[in-house]
Amino acid sequence: MSAPVVLATAGLSKHFGRLRAVDGLDLAVPAGCVYGFLGPNGSGKTTTIRMALGLIRPTAGRVEVMGRDLAHRARALAEVGAQVESPAFYNYLSGRRNLELLAALTGPVARGAIDAALARVRLDGRERDKVRTYSQGMKTRLALAQALLPRPRLLVLDEPTNGLDPQGMKEVRELIRDLARDDGITIFLSSHLLAEVQQVCDRVAVIHKGRLVAQGPVAELLRGDGEVCVRCDEPERAAVAARAVAGEATVTADGLRVALAEEAVPELVAALVAAGVRVREVVRERRTLEEFFLGVTGQQEAAL
Amino acid sequence: MITLLRLEWAKLYRRFTPHLVYALAGLLVLLVLLMLREHGAPQAHAGRHNFELVGDPRNGLLACQTAVSTIAVLLWYLAPVVCGEILGLEGATGTLRTVLTRPRTRSAVWLAKFLTAAGYVVSLCAFVGLLSLAGGAALFGWGPLNSMHALTGGKLIVLAPGEALRYLAYAYALLALTVFVGGSLAFALGSWFDNALAPGFTALGILVTLQIMGELPLRWMEKVKPYLFTNHLLAYQKVFPTAFDPETGALHFPGEVVWPAVRLLAVYVVVFAVLGWWRFARKDVTC
Numbered sequence: 120m121s122a123p124v125v126l127a128t129a130g131l132s133k134h135f136g137r138l139r140a141v142d143g144l145d146l147a148v149p150a151g152c153v154y155g156f157l158g159p160n161g162s163g164k165t166t167t168i169r170m171a172l173g174l175i176r177p178t179a180g181r182v183e184v185m186g187r188d189l190a191h192r193a194r195a196l197a198e199v200g201a202q203v204e205s206p207a208f209y210n211y212l213s214g215r216r217n218l219e220l221l222a223a224l225t226g227p228v229a230r231g232a233i234d235a236a237l238a239r240v241r242l243d244g245r246e247r248d249k250v251r252t253y254s255q256g257m258k259t260r261l262a263l264a265q266a267l268l269p270r271p272r273l274l275v276l277d278e279p280t281n282g283l284d285p286q287g288m289k290e291v292r293e294l295i296r297d298l299a300r301d302d303g304i305t306i307f308l309s310s311h312l313l314a315e316v317q318q319v320c321d322r323v324a325v326i327h328k329g330r331l332v333a334q335g336p337v338a339e340l341l342r343g344d345g346e347v348c349v350r351c352d353e354p355e356r357a358a359v360a361a362r363a364v365a366g367e368a369t370v371t372a373d374g375l376r377v378a379l380a381e382e383a384v385p386e387l388v389a390a391l392v393a394a395g396v397r398v399r400e401v402v403r404e405r406r407t408l409e410e411f412f413l414g415v416t417g418q419q420e421a422a423l
Numbered sequence: 424m425i426t427l428l429r430l431e432w433a434k435l436y437r438r439f440t441p442h443l444v445y446a447l448a449g450l451l452v453l454l455v456l457l458m459l460r461e462h463g464a465p466q467a468h469a470g471r472h473n474f475e476l477v478g479d480p481r482n483g484l485l486a487c488q489t490a491v492s493t494i495a496v497l498l499w500y501l502a503p504v505v506c507g508e509i510l511g512l513e514g515a516t517g518t519l520r521t522v523l524t525r526p527r528t529r530s531a532v533w534l535a536k537f538l539t540a541a542g543y544v545v546s547l548c549a550f551v552g553l554l555s556l557a558g559g560a561a562l563f564g565w566g567p568l569n570s571m572h573a574l575t576g577g578k579l580i581v582l583a584p585g586e587a588l589r590y591l592a593y594a595y596a597l598l599a600l601t602v603f604v605g606g607s608l609a610f611a612l613g614s615w616f617d618n619a620l621a622p623g624f625t626a627l628g629i630l631v632t633l634q635i636m637g638e639l640p641l642r643w644m645e646k647v648k649p650y651l652f653t654n655h656l657l658a659y660q661k662v663f664p665t666a667f668d669p670e671t672g673a674l675h676f677p678g679e680v681v682w683p684a685v686r687l688l689a690v691y692v693v694v695f696a697v698l699g700w701w702r703f704a705r706k707d708v709t710c
Contacts (some may be wrong), residue, residue: 168709169520169707169709172523172524173523173524174520174523174524174707174708174709175707175709176707192526192528192529193526193527193528194526195526196524196525196526197526199524199526201522203520203521204517204520205517207516207517207518207521208452208516208518208521209434209437209516209518211437211438211439212434212437212518220430220433220434221521221522221525221641223426224426224427224525224526224527225525225526226526241512265521269525269526275524280707335463365597401704
């Protein structure tokens, strides 16, 4: 049985005058996953997130959060924590007071929940200082803490590592993985950092110029075109044996590249060994998320 | 709603501007008291052609009445700055988007802020009234109020302290309403501007423009003037009785003058509130 969908959009569109910022977007975020939301600058990511949280009214289409139409936003957003774009707080209040105020908007907060949230983002010790004295990285951490306070089932994070140093970015990645794995929180993560997304996300959606161009499990999307790299001695002899199995084989500096279905790989290896080729390594080629992203957005660009 | 109001009130009083306005109003109250101490009661000058005044009419009630007339203009111009900030500042700093991602309806968020703006105006007027009353009583003592307006009309109506307090309460309530017309305009403009100062200053611009329009000797403007809220900003001065009811002998409350002004000012507040709410409910929060 497939996981229930916690965030869904259907035909979601937003036009600013003649500009189609988002155009007929259909997203489905299953419960329990870390869902990466990718797109170049100006592709409509933040506009989509704002529509998903009821900050922007769609021109057309609908949004469902936790199975509830966003028209009933108070109920739909009851189990949602969010951090949209750059962190925004009351600078004249302390970090703790900000959290108390924002948490009270959701409902009663368990005793110690604020301390726990502050500790989780490593802001304990500075929580009584005014936010105006915080660095950008500290504000980002505070934004994460406020997003965690409602004890959300869905966490929407828009560029959550902006302003963080490499150590901070690593901690946020680990936090995201922990929240999904240990607390079962679904995370909808928008980021420019493709390596970061590849490390933490189970599924991704890519939008370009407001349109969805790809959506699915990361493992599936990154599976290459079925090419297998074989490192071996005597590549020319190996190519003859490989062509007998796969039809096509390209000789490279240290072996072969063969277009082959996964189930045919043992047969290829057997053929190479039978031909007396010393096989050192067989690797199914996978694309990086960056290659995939540039590929799909480039294709889309060419099509327009 | 109580939670929202509590939060809005807490945020309001952690900012600088509301306190600055209190400080300026308090300073003016002190200056009014000093003026009364140095120059005596205005009645002594205004009524000297009709009456021979014996004794000192100065007391806490007179100070309170003098303050309402003197300081009103400051409140009309400063309260909109604070009221406009309530929404505008949240838009400017981006905290509005943080608040609106919480499971609260926009109408509830808006209403809490609107009531906070109204509460601030009421508290500001009450502050001026109580400070002048207490300061005047401390400096000049306590006694009946010689109605300033009756004197200029050739009549002398002396209000006993209890009655005088009642009429002063009416005057300050009406002052709060006149101040909140500008305040509600600035607050409504906060739904349009994502800026802390623009709503307040735009409201001030409108206020001054309407005041100038109200003074222009244009014939066609005469029909419009009674409907300009700026032409009713002095309504709080008219609540003091200027005559006795010939049948009962009781003081006559000038309702025929006061109530139309109250109705018109209230209509303006409602119109500004509805416009502001309409915009806020539909606003795309993009900042």
